[in-house]
Structures are given as structure tokens and as C-alpha cells.
Amino acid sequence: MRYLAYLDTALTALAARLRGEDPERGDVPGWVMVTVMTAALVLAILAVFQEAIVTAVQNALNSVTGAGG
Template sequence: MTVIAKMQSRTIRAVYTLQERLDTEDRERGDVPGWVLITIMTAGLVTALWATAQGALTGLFNSAVHGVTGGGK
């Protein structure tokens, strides 16, 4: 194999490899990252808990603040 043929072969392999990598990245762009799903699910859980236990959570928070500042006694 001549030097030019070797260089041509390497160049073609590099182009195909690059094309495969670019194609793979394009296919994954539509996926939602895991941290986005975790954030949305956490926000949903907090909203659901707050809606069902708002009175108890507010009382717990006020009691804790008064206990720290000494305003409760």
C-alpha cells in the first residue's frame, strides 16, 4: 500500500467515525435529561404535600421559629 493510499484510508475512516458520532448525538437530543424529570417530580410532590398538609406544616414552621427566637414563651 502506498503512502497516499494509507492516508486516504485513514481519512475515510475518520470521516465515517465522525459521522457516526454526530448521528448518535442527534438521536439523543430529544430525550429529557434525568435531572429535569427529578426536578419536576419533586415540585409535584411538594405541591401535593403542601395542598394536603398546609395547616400542619404552617403550624410546625411557626412553632419552630418561635422556639428558636424565644417568642413562644
């Protein structure tokens, strides 16, 4: 009998989710906006500091691989 109760609970939760009544669904347009704004910020920083970033990454990789002299 306990398994039937679990099955009933699971099916009720699934039906609520399919109907869009799930309170944990989240704010999809908000997350899309955060993602787009983050990508724009990264591109803006990269456009201004590209040479410094490339140099820093190359120096870091060279110091790890031992190719830095």
C-alpha cells in the same frame, strides 16, 4: 515540553466536549423529569398538609426566638 502535552490534552478534551462525545455529559431530560416530579410531590404534600406545616414552622421559630411564651 510538558506544558505542550498538557495543552494538547486540554484542547483534545475541549474538542471532544464541543462535539458531544463527552461520556460524562449526563442525561439532561432525566434530570429535568426528576426535578419536575420532585416539585410536583412537594406541592402535593403542601396542599394536603399546609396548615400542619405552617404551624410546625411557626412553633419552631417561636421556640428559637423566645417569642413562644
